[in-house]
Amino acid sequence: MQYDVIIVGGSYAGMAAALQLARARRRIMVIDAGLRRNRFAEHSHGFLGRDGHAPGAIAEEAKGQLLAYPTVTWTEGKAGKAARTDNGFHIEMEAGESFDARRLILALGVEDLLPDLPGLKERWGKSVFHCPYCHGYELNEGKIGVLAVGSISMHQALMLPDWGSTTFFTNGTFSPDEEQLAQLAARGVAVESTVVAGITGHADVNLADGRTVSLAGLFTAPATRPASPLAGQLGCALEEGPIGPYIRVNDTKETSVSGVFACGDAARAAGSVSLAVGDGAFAGAAAHRSLMFA
Structure with a gap:
């Protein structure tokens, strides 16, 4: 089966992107390695409506709401390889499974190099x-x-x-x-x-x-780098920010590779939960628009 969109990254940006697509009744898969950047913090602050809540609780509630949509598939594990195909994109998991989609959204997150x-x-x-x-x-x-x-x-x-x-x-x-x-x-x-x-x-x-x-x-201010090599494998251009490289996107969150969108901390010079959610919502809507007018 070919999905409309595969979202690589199941944290705040990835789930926000997935929600827009789920509400448009698109068949989507979220691939999540389970490593939220703020997993070390006891509380999340500055996110409207959830100020002071535990980051894990925010993420679990969001996941539960997302999975209530019947067109959403959630896959736990790490995506190891990504490549363009004649009909879209191919993702290979480190565990051996593989999936195909017409569009990709990279919500990869970053690693903090302390x-x-x-x-x-x-x-x-x-x-x-x-x-x-x-x-x-x-x-x-x-x-x-x-x-x-x-x-x-x-x-x-x-x-x-x-x-x-x-x-x-x-x-x-x-x-x-x-x-x-x-x-x-x-x-x-x-x-x-x-x-x-x-x-x-x-x-x-x-x-x-x-x-x-x-x-x-x-x-x-630790140095950062995208938490996955997928953007490089696909040929997505990077920008060099003040604390490390991030994926270059245009005003619609599309990367330099047509059909590949990126959002969250991996696609901006600095980030937060609020910015990640906003980025993700925009990327999800933009990916949907690209499918409508393909």
């Missing part, structure tokens, strides 16, 4: 974060740190004072020039140039000289 620092990975999504809009408010204007990974960290350091007293740990990865130091001073940001040895406790930054700076939360 700084290699003892204690940081274990606290990711709990007391170490990347998005102040998602997690800053809950720190209750306490002391906040920004762990530098490069020049992109200047942006974070200048943002965070709106959420609390901020210290910028340059950690040997970035040296602000005089103009940047003036900008940081104007925002009230303290600059700490001593190398960070590790993170302990809730969010205690242990410095190489033996000092410890206790924080309500620590922010950093």
